[in-house]
Amino acid sequence: MKKHIVVLTGAGMSAESGIKTFRDENGLWEGHDVMQVATPEGFQANPELVLEFYNQRRKQLFEVEPNAAHKAISELEKQYDVSIITQNVDDLHERAGSTKVIHLHGELLKVRSTYDEDDIIDWSTDLKIGDTCAKGYQLRPHIVWFGEAVPMINTAMSICQTADILLIIGTSMQVYPAAGLRHYIPSNTHTYYIDPKPNINNNPNLTVIPENATIGMKKLLEFL
Incomplete structure (x- = not known):
């Protein structure tokens, strides 16, 4: 049975494709x-x-087109069961070939x-x-506008509860309810956090990669 990787992505994921951050x-x-x-x-x-x-x-x-980080995440599906939970409203994960994508904040298309x-x-x-x-x-x-409910949040919580590995890419993890999702992963799940300005409390199950998404994903593949 394939290990389950849950990927949380934010604006920094798509910034290198030319999409402005929120x-x-x-x-x-x-x-x-x-x-x-x-x-x-x-x-x-x-x-x-x-x-x-x-x-x-x-x-x-x-x-715009999917960048190397989007493509690297889709490549993970060859070896892992990959679930993406994104705060982004673009379709770049799908266009890169990822097959299981939850959009917390809606979709432009x-x-x-x-x-x-x-x-x-x-x-x-x-x-x-x-x-x-x-x-x-x-x-x-x-x-999903400010002040509105996030319909997919319960689905996202359930997905996080089955994570063997958690990747957090290009998000400050400051916007709730998305920021609370990492608290739903099992206690022994290892987390990899990719962000040029990492803002996260350190713990033994955390590896921080202080890079943008494309370089960070390249380095991450060396860890996995």
Whole structure:
């Protein structure tokens, strides 16, 4: 039976593909106040702005490719049972060939009904006011905004409980509930943490690799 590797990834995972990290130090995301474009209140106040913001993010996805770190993770499937739990809303893990990916914060290439959050539709073009679900309700980005529940968190917790090895890549592990996931791994599970600015308490079952994702994954393969 293959060992189970659970991989937690964040914005630093996709940064080397050219996708901007979620927000810069002044709290803006692509020049916008996060509260304007990533909250239900922002959507209510100015739906056109929010839809256009995600239209631009969606377009950007088609201009980038998976990087060497995405590909290295997908290669692990040859030897291991690999589950990816990502905070990223891009599809780069899937495009690199990974087959088991949970998106905690939603997906840019999906939209959902404002009436029924379980009515989710694949979507690759611009989303506009007037685009509706089958019941006639406006569609919105399938993104978990600030203040909203994280539907996949219980699934992610269950996956972590069966980890033989945990990899954490490109995330500060400061955003909850995602940051709490590492507390669900079995006590004897070894954790590898790849981040250029590692911010994590040391313990005997932890190996820190203070590198970006692509170099860090190359070094990690030497450990495994």
